[in-house]
Amino acid sequence: MITTFSWHRFSAVSLWIIVLFLIYVTASEFSHLFGRGELRRLFFASRPSELQLNRRQHFRELLRLSRLMDAYSIGEFRDPPASRTKN
Numbered sequence: 001m002i003t004t005f006s007w008h009r010f011s012a013v014s015l016w017i018i019v020l021f022l023i024y025v026t027a028s029e030f031s032h033l034f035g036r037g038e039l040r041r042l043f044f045a046s047r048p049s050e051l052q053l054n055r056r057q058h059f060r061e062l063l064r065l066s067r068l069m070d071a072y073s074i075g076e077f078r079d080p081p082a083s084r085t086k087n
Contacts, residue, residue, distance in 0.1 A: 031039050
C-alpha cells in the first residue's frame, strides 16, 4: 500500500475518471439519439458493396453540378429566367 498521499496522483486519477465519464455520457446520448444498436452498426458493421455504388453516384452528381456551374453564371442560378417569367 502507498504510505504517502500524492496530490498529483490523486488529480491524475480523478481527471481520468471524469474524462471516461464524459466519454460514457456522450456515447450513451449518441446511442439514444441514433436509436438502439445503430452506433454498433455504424462502427462495427462491414460496409456493403452498394455503398461504393452510392459513392460513384455521388461523384457523378458532383461532376454534373460542376458542368452546370461551368455552363451558367452564378447570377442565373440566383435569379433563373423561369422564375422571372412566373411573376
